[in-house]
Amino acid sequence: MKRVLYYGWVLVGVGVLVKATALGFGRFAYSMLLPSMRESLQFSYVHMGFLSGGILLGYLLFSFVGGVLATRFGPKRIVVGALLCSSLSMFSISRLSGFVPLFAFTFAMGAGAAGAHIAMTTLPMAWFETRRLGTALGIITGGTGVGVILTGLMVPPILLSRGVDGWRVCWAIMALIALTVAVLGFILLKERPSHPSFPTGNHSEAGDPPSSPVKSGGLSLRSIVVIYFIFGFAYNIYATYFVAYMVADLSIPEKTAGGIWAVFGWMCMISGVLWGFLSDRLGRRKALLWNNSIISLAVFLALFFHRPLWLVLSAFCFGLTFLGTVAVIAAATGDQVGEKRASVYGLITLIHGIGQFLGTTTGGLLKDLTGSFQLTLLSSLTGFLLCVVLTALSRRDFRPLPFHGDAGIEHGTCDAG
Numbered sequence: 001m002k003r004v005l006y007y008g009w010v011l012v013g014v015g016v017l018v019k020a021t022a023l024g025f026g027r028f029a030y031s032m033l034l035p036s037m038r039e040s041l042q043f044s045y046v047h048m049g050f051l052s053g054g055i056l057l058g059y060l061l062f063s064f065v066g067g068v069l070a071t072r073f074g075p076k077r078i079v080v081g082a083l084l085c086s087s088l089s090m091f092s093i094s095r096l097s098g099f100v101p102l103f104a105f106t107f108a109m110g111a112g113a114a115g116a117h118i119a120m121t122t123l124p125m126a127w128f129e130t131r132r133l134g135t136a137l138g139i140i141t142g143g144t145g146v147g148v149i150l151t152g153l154m155v156p157p158i159l160l161s162r163g164v165d166g167w168r169v170c171w172a173i174m175a176l177i178a179l180t181v182a183v184l185g186f187i188l189l190k191e192r193p194s195h196p197s198f199p200t201g202n203h204s205e206a207g208d209p210p211s212s213p214v215k216s217g218g219l220s221l222r223s224i225v226v227i228y229f230i231f232g233f234a235y236n237i238y239a240t241y242f243v244a245y246m247v248a249d250l251s252i253p254e255k256t257a258g259g260i261w262a263v264f265g266w267m268c269m270i271s272g273v274l275w276g277f278l279s280d281r282l283g284r285r286k287a288l289l290w291n292n293s294i295i296s297l298a299v300f301l302a303l304f305f306h307r308p309l310w311l312v313l314s315a316f317c318f319g320l321t322f323l324g325t326v327a328v329i330a331a332a333t334g335d336q337v338g339e340k341r342a343s344v345y346g347l348i349t350l351i352h353g354i355g356q357f358l359g360t361t362t363g364g365l366l367k368d369l370t371g372s373f374q375l376t377l378l379s380s381l382t383g384f385l386l387c388v389v390l391t392a393l394s395r396r397d398f399r400p401l402p403f404h405g406d407a408g409i410e411h412g413t414c415d416a417g
Contacts, residue, residue: 003140007190008127008136012183014188015120015140018079021178022116024147026086026109029174030055032155036167047099054103058110060353067122067346075342076189082115083182087175094171096151118349122342125334126192131280134287134331138276141327145268152265219285219332221344221395225351227387228329231292232355234383235322237363237376238299242315245373250306260308260315267319275324276331284332289391291328295321296384303377359383 030052037050070078089109096102121137128136144157154173159166219227279287298317301310333345363376370376 004375007193008124009183010188011124011127011190012136012139014040014185015124015183016143016146016156018083018116018120018185019140019143020147020150021174021181022083022086022113023144024151025090025174025178026113026116027059028144028148029053029155029170030106032151033167033170034161035165036164041097041102043099050099051103051106051301055110055113056105056353056357058107059114059264060350060357062111062114063118063350063353064343064346066111066118067342067344067349069115070122070278070342070346071117074191075119076185076191078115078119078342079123079189080182080186082112082119083178083185084112085109086112086116087178087182087293090171090175090178092166094175095295099107099319114346114349118342118346121330122334122345123189123191130335133334134276134279134284134327135273136276137330137334138279138324138327141272141276141323141330142269144323145265145271146201148265148268152262169243219288219391219394221348223390224316224329224332225348227390227394228325228348228352229355230383230387230390231325231329232352233294233359233362234387235325236359237380237383238302238318239322239387240360241363241367241376242318245302245377246311249373250311252308252311256308260311263312263315264319264322267316268323270320271323273325275321276327278324279328279331284328284335285391285394288325288328288332289388291324292384292387292391293320295325296381296388299377299381299384303374343401 020209034048034052038045039041041047043051066078066082083413084405086109089105089112092105095111096105120140124136124140125133128285147396151174155170158170158173162169243257243261246252246260247254252260275287275291278290298314298321301314305311305314329348333348359380362379363373366376366379367373
């Protein structure tokens with residue numbers, strides 16, 4: 001008998017495209033286009049910094065709001081609506097020149113990225129049981145790396161061929177791609193299976209947590225929130241300042257530093273699916289423990305071993321683990337949370353984003369105070385090591401939360417782990 005492809009994997013494929021456009025384009029393309037935008041618009045770096053802040057502000061504010069909306073109206077509607085918002089924002093950015101309207105649409109683009117990210121992450125939780133959820137979410141998470149790589153391949157040739165206003169063409173093309181993905185999402189995405197059974201196991205009801213013990217291995221919601229906050233603080237320091245550290249502190253040529261950083265982008269392609277798969281096999285806590293140990297090694301190598309080969313290995317380890325943490329945290333959340341999954345994951349992502357903001361500002365402050373990035377990266381390493389300790393201490397096993405409607409979060413039944 002011919003085996004039919006489970007439709008959940010179709011959603012995973014669409015999810016890769018959603019993450020590539022919403023996050024790969026909507027959050028990470030700006031840094032590549034910043035120099036040409038600044039030159040064309042004759043803005044100062046302060047203006048460009050505010051535009052970047054607009055993206056982050058929109059992303060932070062709508063991480064939780066997007067989760068609440070996905071809970072209220074369903075993830076599919078929010079994914080499609082958020083992508084339409086992203087597409088409109090990108091197209092508007094390609095046509096505008098004034099600072100105030102550009103700030104408004106960078107904010108909207110960040111909001112669209114958050115809405116699509118939260119809703120698309122939580123949608124597969126109704127389609128996959130625990131022992132497949134990590135792999136599915138890992139593949140979807142890898143879409144961010146796909147978007148970053150596509151941006152890296154697409155943007156430089158367009159900027160070279162179209163001159164000072166080539167950035168406008170780039171934004172317009174990305175807007176068209178986002179619109180296409182929104183249409184695909186409208187056609188292909190489904191809220192939940194039409195029958196309660198899963199191809200690899202059984203749930204009592206589609207979308208509800210399984211009745212058997214999950215593999216979170218002691219990662220309660222409270223421990224997830226704390227670890228993800230610290231991780232956001234630590235990873236954004238490395239991600240923001242690693243290239244500057246190589247150039248300013250280690251006197252590595254910019255071209256070489258860019259090539260080393262490209263290793264990070266390529267490794268992001270497999271990071272999510274690798275650690276999502278491992279979390280399905282080893283358990284969420286054990287996978288997260290190994291993940292944070294390796295990412296700690298990445299920062300340790302950058303701090304104490306300054307030859308290019310060691311820096312390449314640092315970027316390799318960082319890229320290999322970065323999106324893996326995102327996938328494992330999402331899967332661990334999905335193991336425990338029922339109908340409120342989008343709201344809860346949105347809140348966790350908001351707290352993670354606050355950690356990112358604090359990491360970037362703290363890292364910059366330490367650089368200004370010391371004149372070096374050494375203490376900046378040391379604070380990143382400290383954060384990752386703290387994540388390792390907290391994950392190792394979260395040993396308490398438990399069964400998933402008995403979510404029925406709004407019970408659980410509102411009545412404080414979350415296990416502290």
